[in-house]
Amino acid sequence: MTGDARATAVLRNEHRLILKVLGVLERILDASLADAGHPATPDTEALGDCIAFFRLFTDACHHGQEEGVLFEALIDRGMPRTTGPIGVMLTEHEQGRAHVRAMAAALERAQHGGAEAWTALGQAGRDYIALLRRHIMKEDGVLFEMADRMITGPACREVCDRYHMACLEKLEGRTKAELEQLAESLLERYPPSRD
């Protein structure tokens, strides 16, 4: 099977971008929220951009493609919906949503003077980073390997066509390309270290 024919190729590429933005969030937290409750100069704009990226690109678009297209294709081929790898992935998507909601709520409180909110934001952010890194490792290494064996040939192309449609309606007026651009701008503001 060639690389670009894999039913998971689009999703694997998106994982790489999501991991980069998780790194951005980690660097923002390290820079401004390292000591709980005493932020130096929290970059509220960049934190808001990270939260928007995770809410729209990672969850609405990427998890939407997984849940609405790939997982359904695997369920059609006999994989259970509520147990096994899909059940675990769906549970982790819900946990991720809760962390992003907690980050957004804490950022809102923090901008209105709630000092405890920085601690809550830092905790939710670090929980989200840890969860998503483990989650992506499991998808790439386990579920997507199974998917690439189960979905091949014309079915693979059909799945890839449906990814595109899955993202169009759910991005609150922002295109997927604009969200990728937002990620690039975050990476310019908070580049990875060269170590």
Ligand SMILES: [Fe+2]
């Ligand atoms: Fe994923």
